[in-house]
Amino acid sequence: MSLRMALLGLLKATGPASGYDLAKLFDSSINNAWKAGHSQIYPELARMTEDGLVTVEADGPRGRKTYTLTDAGWEALRHWLVGREPERHWRSEAALRAFLLPLLDAREAAAWLRREAEYYAERLRSLEELRHADGEEYPMKRAGFGRYALELGISQNRLLRDWALDSAADLERRAAEEENETATGEDAAERRAGD
Amino acid sequence: MSLRMALLGLLKATGPASGYDLAKLFDSSINNAWKAGHSQIYPELARMTEDGLVTVEADGPRGRKTYTLTDAGWEALRHWLVGREPERHWRSEAALRAFLLPLLDAREAAAWLRREAEYYAERLRSLEELRHADGEEYPMKRAGFGRYALELGISQNRLLRDWALDSAADLERRAAEEENETATGEDAAERRAGD
């Protein structure tokens, strides 16, 4: 359903487009919110045509098919956006790893987190560039389309970067404390064993 | 693969458990990072047994099967955690809606965002409670397991709440400006048409 809505939204925002165009738009715009390859998009467009949400004109060069949003299509999108509770579940491999991280040795986990932080920092940079890019470089920016999603993406990547750095520092502090304990305190360990 | 790793991680952290236990643990702990129902967990455990990652003892009451992590299972988990780039793609219905939001009327979009903000605020409250809960109420907290994921979840919900409120305010400001323009300025519109 979400894929379908993403396609309807892109058609609403850009006007008529081919499956090929939509696949490219996916990569360059909505990409931070949803992902789909052409092998998923083409059959979905065919089903949407059957359901009357889009109409197709097969005319362009190389058998290019141009899809146009119908009234029913726009109505379906509006209804989905406004009239339904969103699905809240998300699956994120990054979050899962975060969850499992304390199973590792603290130093190892910290090192991994620092590499993650670099990734998020890089990502943050590229999204901030998008914010300052004008309409030609980032065509979806026209009409404020994607504006709020872009801000969200930027904030989230900043958050993830900071979280990774803070967690790494925390793990390193804990590792250092432990090492300190075992190094200075054979006697302390004996004291603990005694009570 | 991620489901498999989540199950291995839970077994590592809690010790031997049944499919039923693991399904409940999923709901109560790892839930913010990954989601799975029993109909996905049971067959996965069967496959993991075939692959030698866990062993099964069918002994308990009501045909309860107890799964135990093997050395190969722990090794597989370690390797997945440390030795691979994570998959970065995420699909989030919330983010997709954020992207498509500017297609709606500004007032309507703002109202929707304010409802969203309430949802995130509620979620934030319940995660913050978890942070202060002791080990009995939140068993995964033992040994710091899930600690970093919990902090991440709290930060993310706070971010989403604030993002929704800020975006709503922005949309309302824009709507007000537009209304102001059309109300006061027939002449202004003509002036614009003239240049």
Add this chain to the structure above:
DNA sequence: AGAGCCATGTAACTAGTTACATGATTCG
């Protein structure tokens, strides 16, 4: 003529969802 991009699709597979189905035990 050949490289590169435009453009569309299908097939086989893995992952995840929803609904159905069954029965044992425990507690009040």
Add this chain to the structure above:
DNA sequence: CGAATCATGTAACTAGTTACATGGCTCT
């Protein structure tokens, strides 16, 4: 003895991934 919970599974379906397959058009 009945309700709640424990406990396991399967079947049918939808969504998403990866790999394969084909051919047209444009530019050099």
